[in-house]
Amino acid sequence: MKIMIASLAAASALAVAAPAFAQDTAGTPEMPNRTFSGPRVGAVLGYDVSRSGSSVDNDNTRNQKQSINGMLYGGEIGYDVPVGSNLVVGIDGEVTGSTASYRRTVEPNTFNLGRVDAGRDLYVGARVGYAVSPKALVYVKGGYTNASYKLQGRNGTGDSTEDYRITTDGYRVGGGVEYAFSPKTYGRIEYRYSNYSRANFNFDGNTSDRFDVDTDRHQVVASYGLRF
Numbered sequence: 001m002k003i004m005i006a007s008l009a010a011a012s013a014l015a016v017a018a019p020a021f022a023q024d025t026a027g028t029p030e031m032p033n034r035t036f037s038g039p040r041v042g043a044v045l046g047y048d049v050s051r052s053g054s055s056v057d058n059d060n061t062r063n064q065k066q067s068i069n070g071m072l073y074g075g076e077i078g079y080d081v082p083v084g085s086n087l088v089v090g091i092d093g094e095v096t097g098s099t100a101s102y103r104r105t106v107e108p109n110t111f112n113l114g115r116v117d118a119g120r121d122l123y124v125g126a127r128v129g130y131a132v133s134p135k136a137l138v139y140v141k142g143g144y145t146n147a148s149y150k151l152q153g154r155n156g157t158g159d160s161t162e163d164y165r166i167t168t169d170g171y172r173v174g175g176g177v178e179y180a181f182s183p184k185t186y187g188r189i190e191y192r193y194s195n196y197s198r199a200n201f202n203f204d205g206n207t208s209d210r211f212d213v214d215t216d217r218h219q220v221v222a223s224y225g226l227r228f
Helices: 002-017
Strands: 038-052 067-083 087-098 101-103 112-131 136-154 161-182 185-203 211-227
Touching: 038 087, 038 185, 067 101, 067 112, 067 211, 087 136, 112 161, 136 185, 161 211
Parallel strands: none
Antiparallel strands: 038 067, 038 211, 067 087, 087 112, 101 112, 112 136, 136 161, 161 185, 185 211
């Protein structure tokens, strides 16, 4: 996360320090998509929910917590290309973390999860947008996401605790609205859904074979960024 923050700071400094090298790309009513052009970098903040894709619990009861939620935070980079007068196509990359977690307050009677923490989430994908004006872009997106979760298991007596990490692969789809505050600054509101279907465990430096999972993730985020 420190590397990500440093990279975002460096990119932002470059955008501010070198305006003479950037072309003013403000759109017009005839070609509104020209506003949404070129490289960009931004910060992301939002609400994050991860839950099991199945209602079936991991033992004979169904009263255990099936989801975790918290605040999402991180950064994004991307590049957009206007097509025709209204269309915009682009690529996105994102690195985020999350405060979503679960702490079991009562020791389970059988070996079970006592703690779950969402870890880092990596995303790369594409988007297609339609400029409804020189300041507003409506878009849809989709791509690949790789997320990690830290898990802790306990037995019923409390004398055995094991920590491990699960890394998951899946896809993400979403959509949103981007607003250009100026030719060089933008804000965005976005909803996205992710599904993770493959995973592996990492325990004590050893990585397991890949196996099937079914985990859903829902996020509502806001972004603020710079174009240069």
